[in-house]
Amino acid sequence: MAMIGIDLGTTNSLVSVYRNGRAELLPNELGQYMTPSCVSLLEDGSLAVGAVAKERLITHPEQTVSAFKTWMGTEKSFSLGDKEFLPHELSAMVLKKLAQSARAALGEEIEEAVISVPAYFNDNQRCATRLAAQLAGLPVKRLINEPSAAALCYSAALGRREGKLLVVDFGGGTLDVSVVDCFENMVEILAIAGDNHLGGNDIDRAIADYFCRETGLNWDALTPSAQRQLLALAERGKVGLSGIRRGLLVFQDGDQSLSVPLDGKILASICKPVFERVRGVIVRAVRDSGIPVSAMDDVVLVGGSSQMEVFVDYLEQLFSKRPTLAARPEHTVALGVGLCVGIKQRSAELRDVVMTDVCPFSLGVATYNSQGDVNPHMAVLIPRSSILPARRAQQFYTLFPDQRRIRLEIYQGENYYAADNLRLGELTVAVPPDEPGSQWVQVIFAYDINGILEVTAESSSGDRKQTVILNPKLTLSEEELQQELARLNALPTQSEIGEEDQLLFAWAQRLFAELTGPRRQEAGYLLQRMQEAAQSGDLVRQAREREDTRRRLEELERWAQWDVFEEPDDEEDEEE
Missing domain, CATH: 3.30.420.40 (ATPase, nucleotide binding domain)
Known part of the structure; x- marks a missing residue:
């Protein structure tokens, strides 16, 4: 095992x-x-x-x-x-x-x-x-x-x-x-x-939006297939620019061929809003660590x-x-x-x-400042970036005269108001009726390195409740689990065609959709040959066709990459 x-x-x-x-x-x-x-x-x-x-x-x-x-x-x-x-x-x-x-x-x-x-x-x-x-x-x-x-x-x-x-x-x-x-x-x-x-998907979308602005394409008017094609083009352009200084993105919209230039300066401008968001995350991590950037070794x-x-x-x-x-x-x-x-x-x-490791988010309970308070704030027991495992305790007091219960709503997040954070669950403990502030509950949060939060609450009267916080919508009973497994297992995951042949078929279909002219015809011809070999039942023929098809698809892929991201000629490249 x-x-x-x-x-x-x-x-x-x-x-x-x-x-x-x-x-x-x-x-x-x-x-x-x-x-x-x-x-x-x-x-x-x-x-x-x-x-x-x-x-x-x-x-x-x-x-x-x-x-x-x-x-x-x-x-x-x-x-x-x-x-x-x-x-x-x-x-x-x-x-x-x-x-x-x-x-x-x-x-x-x-x-x-x-x-x-x-x-x-x-x-x-x-x-x-x-x-x-x-x-x-x-x-x-x-x-x-x-x-x-x-x-x-x-x-x-x-x-x-x-x-x-x-x-x-x-x-x-x-x-x-x-x-x-x-x-x-x-x-x-x-x-x-x-x-x-x-992430990188946001950059792909930003490049696709740039392409649409420059060419007058309407993203929302494109078919789902065309949108996927344009995103794939953007990804290849993003990756391809690492090898050359300037390039040209080319997209086939029906019978019309559209193109826009792409170089490091343009890409940096496109990515600036994404990179600024990255900067904000970096600043937050460095600030929470208490270590200045100048003290970082790498x-x-x-x-x-x-x-x-x-x-x-x-x-x-x-x-x-x-x-x-x-x-x-x-x-x-x-x-x-x-x-x-x-x-x-x-x-x-x-x-x-x-x-x-550390706690990624603050953990706490909703608390009220006064009897008229309708929007409770977050009382943090375990602050974010606390080293795990972490264990914290705090007492909370009754707010109303003759209050008989204290309900603890448990939240995760960084916002001041509890409702703006993620609600994880609740616990309720009994307290004897008394004057406001006379009775209390001791709340203990224990958060382990596996991300499991255990909450214990014990009131002044000795009523004690303990629970491990689990999302009920994402925690299944044994019966629910078996039903879900039966539903998923009912879906066939094995096709009659082997995975390698499935990949070649899908690869050829994708190239057929992306290419034009003779190369599109060649992709179609390869699809026909693979289909005939599969129907023949001849394993020797299938193995031979598989090897030849892979080689020819790799050649077509190189043409596809060149077609969608090709470097302008030297004369244009030297223009300032």
């Missing part, structure tokens, strides 16, 4: 393990480390998760969903054909896919998983992640904050050198920032901040979106020194989770390593 680590990402997800004295990534069935966090409903009614689903984002937008992690812990639903799914249900499908890949790679069953979550995930989002794991059949006792995992990985890569780090994890859909103190065998998280709706960048040169340039201006881009920024969090697995297993090489 094995223990695995999972980086459940907005754009891509990875699975890791600790063995042979190091953390390592496990490949999926296609031999890739990164599995796209996408789900698609195929024509035969089966579900595709990963690379196949990603290829269908453009060709089958009504049957394909992505970036659902952004909405974890909410009741936002996503449509796949005529079926509706909540974010945690879609995440369960991704987790199930990762678990299958891990079993195949390791040759054994999974005993337990450690899953990384954005540091700024609130209680609802963490409960939803645990529920997703439960629906995927994965026992999960520990959630680790993504920047904490990144810090652990970076610290290990440096040979546990001492120093204070500012870790910026800029992913596809979330941003996390942590201040970390590494010394001896300790990795101590001093402060964290984040934005669960800020600024470390992880996450796929951190590789943008304009982003690194922006942070260099902000910090007056060049940040360090992690060697494998897209793998860093997953490898850090793998190290956390090693620590949890008490592996010999990590037995002395101690990692602390």
Whole structure:
């Protein structure tokens, strides 16, 4: 039985393990480390998760969903054909896919998983992640904050050198920032901040909006397929600009070919509002840590979106020194989770390593200042950035004459008024009738490193209540769990066509939609050949066609990349 680590990402997800004295990534069935966090409903009614689903984002937008992690812990639903799914249900499908890949790679069953979550995930989002794991059949006792995992990985890569780090994890859909103190065998998280709706996807949309403004396109008037195509173009432009100084974004709108220039200066201007939001998160983390930027030994960048040169340039201006881009920024969090697995297993090489974490949000109860107060404020028991595990106690007193009960509403958040924060639950204890302020309740909050809050309340009369705070909408009874599992398991996840062939079909369909002229015809010809080979039942022919098709699709992909992002000629490039 094995223990695995999972980086459940907005754009891509990875699975890791600790063995042979190091953390390592496990490949999926296609031999890739990164599995796209996408789900698609195929024509035969089966579900595709990963690379196949990603290829269908453009060709089958009504049957394909992505970036659902952004909405974890909410009741936002996503449509796949005529079926509706909540974010945690879609995440369960991704987790199930990762678990299958891990079993195949390791040759054994999974005993337990450690899953990384954005540091700024609130209680609802963490409960939803645990529920997703439960629906995927994965026992999960520990959630680790993504920047904490990144810090652990970076610290290990440096040979546990001492120093204070500012870790910026800029992913596809979330941003996390942590201040970390590494010394001896300790990795101590001093402060964290984040934005669960800020990432590379926002930059893609900003580039797409820029393209629409410059060409007169109306985003809302575009078909879902055209919108996906334009976002894919924006992403390729963002990535492609790292290799050249200037380029041209080209988009085929029906019979009309539209293009706009893109260079570092233009991209920096497009990204400025996004980067300013990043700056606000960084300021909050640094302020909470109490350590000035000048005392930071290094600024470390992880996450796929951190590789943008304009982003690194922006942070260099902000910090007056060049940040360090992690060697494998897209793998860093997953490898850090793998190290956390090693620590949890008490592996010999990590037995002395101690990692602390902090509370991402303040925790408290709603309190009233007077009898006429109709809008209670938040009385904080455990402030944000408190080192975990944390335990705090405070007394609260009766407000009305002959009051017989004290009701404690429990909240998470930073706003002054309780109603503006996230309500987690409530407890009620009895008190004897008396004068206002004569009777009281002692409230104890205990918050552990796994993000579990236990609340104990004991009144002056001895009435004692204790509960672990769990979101009722995201915590299922055994009967409810079995019903939900039966619903999800009723959906076929295995198509008659193998995953590799599914990927080639979806890849060719996407290129057919994107290309024009002879190359579009070639993509159509490849689709026809693959279909004929599949229908022939000849395994030798299918293997031969598979290899030839992959090679020709790679050639078409290079043309597609060139068509949508091509560098202007030298003469134009020299113009000022």
